[in-house]
Amino acid sequence: RKLVGKLSTGCTEFDEMMGGGIETQSITEMYGEFGSGKTQIAHQLAVNVQLPPEQGGLGGSVIMIDTENTFRPERIAQMVKGISDKHGIEYDPEEFLKNIHVARAFNSNHQILLVDSANELANELKNTEMPVKLLIVDSLTAHFRAEYIGRGTLADRQQKLNKHLHDILRFGDLSNACVVVTNQVMSKPDAFFGDPTKPIGGHILGHTATFRLYIRKSKGEKRIVKLVDSPNLPDGEALISVTTDGIGD
Numbered sequence: 001r002k003l004v005g006k007l008s009t010g011c012t013e014f015d016e017m018m019g020g021g022i023e024t025q026s027i028t029e030m031y032g033e034f035g036s037g038k039t040q041i042a043h044q045l046a047v048n049v050q051l052p053p054e055q056g057g058l059g060g061s062v063i064m065i066d067t068e069n070t071f072r073p074e075r076i077a078q079m080v081k082g083i084s085d086k087h088g089i090e091y092d093p094e095e096f097l098k099n100i101h102v103a104r105a106f107n108s109n110h111q112i113l114l115v116d117s118a119n120e121l122a123n124e125l126k127n128t129e130m131p132v133k134l135l136i137v138d139s140l141t142a143h144f145r146a147e148y149i150g151r152g153t154l155a156d157r158q159q160k161l162n163k164h165l166h167d168i169l170r171f172g173d174l175s176n177a178c179v180v181v182t183n184q185v186m187s188k189p190d191a192f193f194g195d196p197t198k199p200i201g202g203h204i205l206g207h208t209a210t211f212r213l214y215i216r217k218s219k220g221e222k223r224i225v226k227l228v229d230s231p232n233l234p235d236g237e238a239l240i241s242v243t244t245d246g247i248g249d
């Protein structure tokens with residue numbers, strides 16, 4: 001087992017709650033209502049992971065499986081400007097965009113297949129200056145939700161989703177990369193996963209560390225990120241802000 005890496009979120013409180021940052025070789029699930037900031041955090045991580053370790057990064061590139069067509073290069077550029085100001089270094093947004101490999105998933109089967117392509121790309125980049133250190137699936141569940149409707153198909157959907165989760169976790173292990181997935185939930189328990197405080201895919205992931213982050217809106221640009229049921233960290237909450245510059249304290 002390789003040494004676990006930690007990726008900074010850009011917010012000190014958030015990093016501290018995570019024991020230093022988002023861990024490699026684990027799945028980190030961000031769930032919350034529409035507009036809570038899941039996609040914003042995903043964009044920020046896609047920028048931060050490219051930074052050297054001294055600046056909270058993992059010196060690597062990103063694969064983003066985009067299921068809702070919400071990836072925005074302009075947003076990356078704003079965030080790169082944000083970290084440029086923060087570190088007093090002029091970073092080039094184009095350089096950052098080059099290292100974000102976006103793949104659109106058109107349906108759940110395609111989404112599952114894209115993990116194979118992700119493994120291939122990670123292999124190609126393995127011995128380069130920018131090995132893949134982050135896989136994002138935003139949203140993990142949207143296609144599954146849309147395609148599998150009604151009680152009868154619930155078991156099927158769960159089985160497929162479980163296999164998909166195994167595949168992406170394997171990706172994280174093989175590449176010693178962070179894996180971050182998003183999942184939109186209603187504020188009340190919903191029919192898809194039932195109680196939102198229970199792990200996605202039940203306990204099928206077994207021994208594997210999975211971090212669950214519940215994100216909710218607060219005043220203005222503030223968001224509350226709650227760490228739920230972590231295997232090795234105390235439950236906690238962190239206050240973050242989402243501004244033009246990106247995710248911050």
Ligand code: ATP
Pocket residue numbers: 032033034035036037038039040041075078184221242243244245
């Ligand atoms: P969904 O479940 O619908 O995908 P989400 O959790 O992914 O929602 P985001 O898209 O991450 O939600 O969050 C959108 C919010 O992020 C906006 O309502 C706004 O508050 C903030 N935001 C987006 N872009 C900017 C920006 N350029 N500057 C400041 N805040 C922004």
Ligand code: MG
Pocket residue numbers: 038039040070138
């Ligand atoms: Mg989103």
